[in-house]
Amino acid sequence: MPATPSAASPPTPPLLGLRPLSPILIGDGMLRLHHALLDLLATLAPGDWQRPTAATPWTVKDMVAHLLDTDIRRLSAQRDRQPAPPPPQPIENYAALVDYLNLLNAQWVAAARHISPRLLVEFLAVTGPALHALLSAIDPHAPARVAVAWAGETTSVHWFDMAREYTEKWHHQQHIREAAGAPLLDGPEWLGPVLATFARALPHAYRAVAAPSGTVVVVEIPGPAGGRWTIVREAAGWTLWEGAPAQTNAWLRLDADTAWRLWTKGLARVDAEARLQVTGERELGRPLLDLLAIMA
Numbered sequence: 001m002p003a004t005p006s007a008a009s010p011p012t013p014p015l016l017g018l019r020p021l022s023p024i025l026i027g028d029g030m031l032r033l034h035h036a037l038l039d040l041l042a043t044l045a046p047g048d049w050q051r052p053t054a055a056t057p058w059t060v061k062d063m064v065a066h067l068l069d070t071d072i073r074r075l076s077a078q079r080d081r082q083p084a085p086p087p088p089q090p091i092e093n094y095a096a097l098v099d100y101l102n103l104l105n106a107q108w109v110a111a112a113r114h115i116s117p118r119l120l121v122e123f124l125a126v127t128g129p130a131l132h133a134l135l136s137a138i139d140p141h142a143p144a145r146v147a148v149a150w151a152g153e154t155t156s157v158h159w160f161d162m163a164r165e166y167t168e169k170w171h172h173q174q175h176i177r178e179a180a181g182a183p184l185l186d187g188p189e190w191l192g193p194v195l196a197t198f199a200r201a202l203p204h205a206y207r208a209v210a211a212p213s214g215t216v217v218v219v220e221i222p223g224p225a226g227g228r229w230t231i232v233r234e235a236a237g238w239t240l241w242e243g244a245p246a247q248t249n250a251w252l253r254l255d256a257d258t259a260w261r262l263w264t265k266g267l268a269r270v271d272a273e274a275r276l277q278v279t280g281e282r283e284l285g286r287p288l289l290d291l292l293a294i295m296a
Helices: 029-041 046-050 060-079 094-112 117-136 158-180 188-205 256-262 269-275 282-289
Strands: 216-221 227-234 237-243 250-253 277-280
Touching: 029 117, 029 158, 029 188, 046 060, 060 094, 060 117, 060 158, 117 158, 158 188, 188 216, 188 227, 188 237, 188 256, 188 282, 250 282, 256 269, 269 282, 277 282
Parallel strands: 216 250
Antiparallel strands: 216 227, 227 237, 250 277
């Protein structure tokens, strides 16, 4: 697990201008996101369902089916205690877990091509509120059912897992909206929690950087949905804080659109690097380009 300060017992910031991280409490954001999806789907023409998305080879219909799958899988396992089928081979590392999840996703999407768009929407109208009711009833500081692996965690608290679930549903809905030519949900009320959640992966992204103790890297995403986060190299590893100190080794700036696309594999690394602004040690900007906030 990365050395990320706990909101329950915040440590003393190592530098002036830094603050301990606050929990990302999604609240009813998941339900609002669900209703935005249903409103969008109600406007689609028959041909829109077959439009390609950025997640090739999936179409809009495939992506909607995937969102339904994530609802069904979680409700079945967490609410109804339905045992999952055993994987075809033991999951012994991160790569094996990603392969297994990709297999599950592909199997469902292939099977769901027999389901009509109307039925997909009707199913989502049931599963969306049910999932929100399940997740919102849990103490946000209780242990999560699964860890947020892309942040390097082996155990997580529930609010972080719920925030991760929100980011997945948000960025897949962005794929649908782009493919259908609909407005993106990029206002701060939508995108702000996504970027704050993705930022939790910064210590994990820098885990292999053996910088001297006291090295400071600021990541800034300008605009109302963004923020400033700082990682500091300490004896036990990198720690993550909100805010920015006066003295840094590197100050990295990415616009919000570039950040979320890069961290969900929606933008080539070379294109993102051209947009990354670095003040200070440029080498300290490279791990930012490798951060992934999805299971990939």
